[in-house]
Amino acid sequence: MRCELRHVSHARWLEPIARCRRLSSLSTLAIPRLPTSSTRYLVWPKGWKWRKTVQASRRRPRKKEATAFCRNRFSLFPGEGDFFGPILIINSKMKYIKEKTTWSVLLGCVALITINGCGNQQSTPSEGADVKTIPSFSLAWSEYPSWSVFGVADMTGVINGKKGELGPVEEKWGVDIELKEAEYDPCLAMYGAGQCDAVCITNMDILSPATGRPGVMILPTSTSDGADACLVTADIKSIQDLKGKKVYGLEKSVSEYCFVRNLELLNQKEEDFEFANMDPGAAALAMQQKQAAQQAIVVWNPFVMETLGKREDVRVLFDSTKIPNEIIDSVVVAKASLEKKGGEAFACAVIEAYYEVNKALADTAKRDETLIAIGEKFSNLGL
Incomplete structure (x- = not known):
């Protein structure tokens, strides 16, 4: 006034x-x-x-x-x-x-304080609600051509393998994919112990952990067509020369399956041969170093290619070309993880990431670059 x-x-x-x-x-x-x-x-x-x-x-x-x-x-x-x-x-x-x-001013101040206070109290949940909680899942993978695809997807930015960081595919499906790289056997151990949600594994190797942890195969990544092989030194001329000698490889795995199936195809009895348990990486390294005990090993790529490249006197006695479509490489997700919130979206994101890299392989402009990325750690393609 x-x-x-x-x-x-x-x-x-x-x-x-x-x-x-x-x-x-x-x-x-x-x-x-x-x-x-x-x-x-x-x-x-x-x-x-x-x-x-x-x-x-x-x-x-x-x-x-x-x-x-x-x-x-x-x-x-x-x-x-x-x-x-x-x-x-x-x-x-x-x-x-x-x-x-x-009195009007006092009442107005009280009203403003009340409204402001209520506004602050209400804004806290609102701000919390705006920050969307992204469910996180982990995928354990080891070096293998069709599984190294996930490492390439991380390198090329299709996904981000670090926990808490998202790539385009992860943002699309609203999930966080954490990649855990390890040797094949440790990957199986992680999956069996519940330390990862999904694992890159073969169709037969999943049977054993499935008894304690049911899983679902969501993606067949490849079939073995010569990728699993029995390597022998020059002293081994035929299958008969393996009798009385130890054949090293990862027991109760695709390696032992490949070995036994080829014995059947060659009309041999399994009990006449000894299959000794050994990590495929260690077995391949021992043969490459010309250790006398390792005259025969059953391993898969990249160990097959590495060993053949480093020793000219080593050859393939038999491989998975004799049993086409029997060994299927895949991604398996634990059933319990699949049933979690975001579990199906996680499976979809893994599948889409795999096919995004396949699109790059089909693109002539990106093919060589993608192949080099896939084989960077083990194949020495020299492209």
Whole structure:
């Protein structure tokens, strides 16, 4: 509220003139109308109602008359000396407005604090709700042509194998894929112990862990067509020369299966041969170093290609070309993980990542680059 008071001189007395700007209850404020000769000094606010008052005399009123006038007309405190009725009215109204304004301000502050407080309390869950929780799953994989695809997918940015970081495919499906690279046997151990949600594994190797942890094959990645092989040194001329000697490889795995199946095809009895358990990487390294004990091993790529490349006197006695479509390389997801929130989306993301790399292989402009990336660690393609 803004009020201005000014005085206009008349004959023998002063008349206070109030000029107020309209605000809330001031629109009903009653100010006595001055004589016609005084109105030329006033600016009348729009919408104000002025009460008709007793015609003021030009002579200076006595103290008693002014007091009676103020009491009778406005029921306010009597003025002293000159005619101060309008001032008393304004002072009274101002006091009333000030009290109302004080309470209004207090109530307004309380309301703002309450609203602000509630807003802050409500914003916390809202902000938390905006941050979407991305379910995270892990995939254990080892070096093998059709499984190294996932390593290439990570290298080329199709997915991001680090936990908590997302690639385009992961963002599309709303899941986080963590890649865990290890040797084949440790991958099987991780899966069996529940340390990963999915594993790159063959169709027959999943049978053993499936007894304790049911799984679902979501993606066949390849079939073995010569990738699993029995390597022998120059001293081994035929299958008969293996009798009485140890053949090293990972027992109860695809290596032992390949060995036994080829014995059957060659009309040999399994009990006439000894299959000794040994990690394929260690077995291949021992043969490459020309250790006398390892004259025959059954391993898969990349160990087959590495060993043949480092020893000219080593050859393939038989391989998986004799048993086409029997050894299927795949990705298996634990059934419990598949049933989790985001489990199916995780499976879809893994499948899409695999086929995105296959698209690059089919593209003549990207084929060589992708093949080099796939075989970077083991194949020494020399492209």
